[in-house]
Amino acid sequence: xxxxxxxxxxxxxxxxxxxxxxxxxxxxxxxxxxxxxxxxxxxxxxxxxxxxxxxxxxxxxxxxxxxxxxxxxxxxxxxxxxxxxxxxxxxxxxxxxxxxxxxxxxxxxxxxxxxxxxxxxxxxxxxxxxxxxxxxxxxxxxxxxxxxxxxxxxxxxxxxxxxxxxxxxxxxxxxxxxxxxxxxxxxxxxxxxxxxxxxxxxxxxxxxxxxxxxxxxxxxxxxxxxxxxxxxxxxxxxxxxxxxxxxxxxxxxxxxxxxxxxxxxxxxxxxxxxxxxxxxxxxxxxxxxxxxxxxxxxxxxxxxxxxxxxxxxxxxxxxxxxxxxxxxxxxxxxxxxx
Ligand code: XIL
Numbered sequence: 001x002x003x004x005x006x007x008x009x010x011x012x013x014x015x016x017x018x019x020x021x022x023x024x025x026x027x028x029x030x031x032x033x034x035x036x037x038x039x040x041x042x043x044x045x046x047x048x049x050x051x052x053x054x055x056x057x058x059x060x061x062x063x064x065x066x067x068x069x070x071x072x073x074x075x076x077x078x079x080x081x082x083x084x085x086x087x088x089x090x091x092x093x094x095x096x097x098x099x100x101x102x103x104x105x106x107x108x109x110x111x112x113x114x115x116x117x118x119x120x121x122x123x124x125x126x127x128x129x130x131x132x133x134x135x136x137x138x139x140x141x142x143x144x145x146x147x148x149x150x151x152x153x154x155x156x157x158x159x160x161x162x163x164x165x166x167x168x169x170x171x172x173x174x175x176x177x178x179x180x181x182x183x184x185x186x187x188x189x190x191x192x193x194x195x196x197x198x199x200x201x202x203x204x205x206x207x208x209x210x211x212x213x214x215x216x217x218x219x220x221x222x223x224x225x226x227x228x229x230x231x232x233x234x235x236x237x238x239x240x241x242x243x244x245x246x247x248x249x250x251x252x253x254x255x256x257x258x259x260x261x262x263x264x265x266x267x268x269x270x271x272x273x274x275x276x277x278x279x280x281x282x283x284x285x286x287x288x289x290x291x292x293x294x295x296x297x298x299x300x301x302x303x304x305x306x307x308x309x310x311x312x313x314x315x316x317x318x319x320x321x322x323x324x325x326x327x328x329x330x331x332x333x334x335x336x337x338x
């Protein structure tokens with residue numbers, strides 16, 4: 001009898017302990033093996049935001065701190081302090097880090113505009129990759145090696161890197177990156193590349209397949225997914241795209257998710273519901289397509305999100321409202337992770 005009583009009280013205690021542990025979006029996603037998280041700015045240094053970040057994220061990415069203009073304001077000076085502090089916070093809380101981005105046609109420092117020969121472009125790229133990856137070795141799970149390399153029609157974007165080096169700048173950057181940190185995952189990141197049948201998406205897939213077949217080190221691609229409730233949303237085409245990448249052994253990040261509303265419909269219930277459906281459908285795809293490894297929102301707050309400044313007449317794209325309250329969409333994501 002005593003033994004039974006003892007066993008029972010151990011059971012009750014164990015149950016009480018587990019039910020005390022607060023379940024969060026981060027903890028639920030971790031249990032399912034999905035990396036979930038947000039882009040961060042200086043909010044990461046604010047205690048209140050840190051609590052919200054911990055509740056939502058098991059992976060983080062810098063919204064701007066890791067871009068050339070911020071990280072390397074001139075040729076000689078590297079501004080590591082924000083990144084190092086953010087990584088310290090992440091590590092102390094068991095949160096992984098994604099790097100965004102080594103090469104892009106935007107947010108470059110002014111000294112980059114002086115690069116005018118193929119030789120100098122290659123030297124800059126090599127130095128940039130090596131310095132970043134040596135400094136951050138072991139601390140970054142995934143690198144966006146290059147961001148936004150295609151035009152909408154599927155041709156290569158005429159970036160400085162493309163114009164000076166040619167299409168091989170992409171294979172070059174990936175190869176140098178692999179040699180610097182063989183344990184880090186290497187991605188190419190893009191927008192409007194999520195739907196099978198869209199020229200940019202098909203061009204990117206064919207290019208990545210070609211890279212894979214020729215032995216260039218590439219682990220994954222990012223689909224930014226800056227979506228809008230008043231544009232077509234085609235989950236079947238997104239799923240089909242994820243699957244063709246799975247077939248060639250490429251993993252995927254839903255890397256910059258936000259779903260904006262036209263300002264005229266901020267209070268329209270059906271439109272708000274549509275936003276919720278898009279978010280949860282994307283999360284469902286991420287949970288059910290095994291090669292989709294992460295679901296990252298491009299900021300959590302309507303108040304500070306980049307959308308209104310970029311897409312005039314649009315906003316409310318995030319999971320927290322203007323007063324920093326969780327929106328129903330936040331809870332819908334939490335439920336989806338059950
Ligand atoms: C945006 C940031 O959110 C803004 O703060 C900044 O002013 C401009 O860049 N695609 C990307 C991101 O890959 O780096 C962009 O981030 C949004 C679009």
